[in-house]
Amino acid sequence: MKSIKYKIVSVLFTCILITALATGSAGIISAGKVVDTDTTRIMGLYCSDKAQSVNSILKHIQQSVQMVSDYAVHKLDDVPRFQTDEAYVNAFTQTVNDVLLNSANHTEGAIAAYIRYNPDFTAPTSGLFYTRQTVDGEFESTQPTDFSKYAEDDVERVGWYYIPISNNSPTWLPPYLNQNINVQMISYIIPIQIDGVNIGVVGMDINFDVLKTLVDSTQIFKTGYAFLTDSQSDIIYHHDYVMHTALTDIDSNLNSLAAKLQNQSGTDELISYTYHGEKKKASFQELANGMKLVLTAPVKELNATRTDLIIQILLITIGVSLITLLFSYLLAKRMARPLIELNVAAKKIADGDLGITISHHSKDEIGTLAESFRKTVSQLNEYISYIKGLAYRDPITGVKSKTAYVEAVKNLESRMQIEQPSFAVAVFDINNLKRVNDEYGHDMGDMQIIAACKIICKVFSHSPVYRIGGDEFVVILTDQGLIDCLPLLDQFKTAIKEHNRNIQGDLVLQIARGIAVYDSAADLSYNDVFKRADTAMYHNKNVLKSQQQPC
Template sequence: MKSIQTKFIILILGCVLSSSFVIGGAGILSSKKVADEDSARIMNLQCENNAEDINGLLSLIEQSVNTLAVYASEELTDVERLKTDPAYVSEYTKNIRSVAVNAANNTEGALAVYVRYNPEFTEPTSGLFWSRTALDNTFQQLTPTDFSRYSPDDVEHVGWYYIPVKSGKATWLEPYENKNINVEMISYVVPLYADNTTIGVVGMDIDFNVIKEIIASTKVYQSGYAFLTDEDANIMYHKELEKGTAMSGLETTLQPVAEELKNGGGINHLFPYSWRSEKKEMTFATLINGMRLAITAPASEINATKNTLILQMSIASVVIALLAVLLTIYMTRRLIKPLRELNTAAQKIAGGDLSVSLSYQTKDEVGTLADSFQQTVNHLRKYIDYINGLAYRDGLTGVKNKTAYQEAVALLEEKSRTGKPEFAMVVLDINNLKTVNDTYGHDFGDMVIIEACKVICKVFKRSPVYRTGGDEFVVILENGDYDHYEELLDRFQMALDEFNEYARHDGKLSIARGIAVYDEYIDLSVDNVFKRADEAMYQNKMMMKRMQKEEAEAGLESAQESGAPDPY
């Protein structure tokens, strides 16, 4: 017959062991879920940021070509004379030439610009075609392609004209190799119409290497990388695969991923697959030209932190369980009180509450068990806080990142639905950052971003500062800063002037800014406030560029008046 003490020990041991396994299991499951979500967030955020960089470049190209197309349409005053009068065609071409060349000069990666007229009623070489030369990298006028030498079905030579004309809309053509200069290009072409007549096309050839460099520079975890496909999941750029390779024909596990790419879904989660016997996970985003930017990394690297944490928690659970057995045998009566406390704490943690604080403190084995339990909870809480910090903090500047900004916007949206919040948004953008990167390198560009962030945080030290892009920051003003936003903007200009007064020439800061105050009668959403602030920032940027241009012209005139030789 078992004694009461034996039964009591068995009962206590059962409770302690059960509690230990519940705590460990709940902690492991919770940690696994959090780690999986954060890994997906990191991959998706990287893909989203890179897609925004490429889309920004493509948008600037579209803007240049669309602006040239609008100007070409406005300059065309007589369609019938364009069809019948060669002199009018020549004069019209001369009028739009300077605008076309200027647009190409101010478009990143532009290799050629052209305006071609309908060969059905103009000369087969009519229009203009300017291309960069290999000698001095400047645009030179070349003879346009002779339409009479090719059939309209010859996509290789004149597809750039007939494809957008037949589709009746602006078109991004797939990358192709220009064998004349051995450069891979991607073209954006806009058809021109007037009086229900096809007038011609306006187009620009872009160095595809500009986009490839962005993709090639993408690094995720230790060996993760990015690649580019078209809308049919055919490789456009990959560090290992040839261009044109169909992903669906490589390995069986890639077929579902290829279908997802064809469907063009947005960034949602990670897609698992195997490549050369290695398990990988991938996410992707659809670019504005229809291509897919994908980011992939080995599953072992993505899950490394999670696996380490699970192993540590498993070991900790086993150690706690063994320790509980020894302490129960020798300290049955003293274990009653702390075991109750541990059991209560275990229930809280199993329910997702990590705010556990054990009050039982002694220098014996029971105190050691309680302390180990508390440390395990503390480590778990610190790790979760650390993971959240990675997800919401910008790695370069230390301020809040775009994910944190999106959550702040969601909170403001909720406030606007339930009340009348008072807030304003300040959008700030570092001018000429690309020029700095190209001239002094990206490390120096990062220093410029950091210095700009310091100036912003110094002025808006009581308001949250978010870095939402490579050179863009957003500040949300509430309470006292909202009431004195005009004073803060003046202080910001003074702080910027003070910084530039002591900075080297190559370290001076130029920051465009715009502000918008929430108005419940015109702002249907918080995003409307951001758009108004962003537009104000853009106008400020344009004004600063005009002032710089005027100052440069004034300096040139002054130099000429003083007898200095013309630099040109």
């Protein structure tokens, strides 16, 4: 007859074994699902983030060229005279010169900027052409290409002019070697047409090395990398293949990836394929110029975290079972509580609840299991925190968003309840933005916002900058920023003057500002400080408007 002790030990062992198996299974299932989901999300977000980095350069080029084009159309008020009067053409060229050069100087990655006129009724070298040797060098005026020396189908030398004219629409040219300045580049050109007459083109060139550097710096997991293709899935840039190599010519196993690239602009799901016998997955996004940024990584690296977690959970489960077999009677009470805690934690993870705390610590298998769960939860929370972090960044300027501002204000008010923190609030508002949007378009308005943000960030470089509205920014000053607030405002005024040195008319940047320092005796809340700063800003806005001053 088996003793009750044996039965109790057997029952305890069976219950604990079942609990261990349930915990391990739940952990494996939930970890696998969460890791798979997060891996897909991470690759998609990382690919999207890199695509945004490239697009920020491309879209800035588009905005700059569009602004110059709009300005040129606005200023050219006599088309027949433009076609016949060389003096009128020269005067018009001088009018657009400063706008073209200023736009090029404020456009990241640009190495050439030009406005060229229709050679059918102007001189073959008419127009403007500025170039620089490096992306951070000074622009220099260069003799424009002589149209009379080249045929219209000479793509390498004059394709930048005749292709957009033929398309009759803004055009991104694929990477090409510009024989005129011996640089590989991509170009964005807008044809200028007024009353059905082809006036010419406005364009800017980017040194293709700028995009290649961004692509080369993209790495995910251990060996994951990025490359560029065109809309037909031909290689534009890849560290192993020359430009214009077709994916389908590299390996027939890439046909499925090539088909996706040809038929879709992007994907939220990872694309599975085999490359040189290795299973891989890829995510891609279409760029502003029609190219595709592809991010790829081996499947074994994508699954590494899940595999490690499964092995850890399996080993821990087996270890707990063996130890329980030997010491179940002595350790039953000690093991019951942590196993229940781990079981509850596993179920919460399986339900998507990551706000758990595992209090158990010990130097045994259960402690190892608990630590594995803590690491799992920590890693998952890091992934989620990264995703949430994207919401705290303003997409146009790159500074902190209104969401981040609300959180900062909430934290500051919490501190004000228990202490008297030293801080000041500076409020900034761009004047005449609506008029710029109405007259020059929202792209030009966005450039005004970006320019204003750069000045604010440069001057208040040690304080957080928030964009809380379309044209409104807030800076919260503490520590040295608070001490230097008045000198910083003087620097801000100087910085605006410097920015406006070569700008005239409605495009002059005018930023109203106001500042208020927290007074614990008078201010009951953060909003009291903000209102005083906002009132000061509106007073400054009225002064600037009445005096017609830029700063």
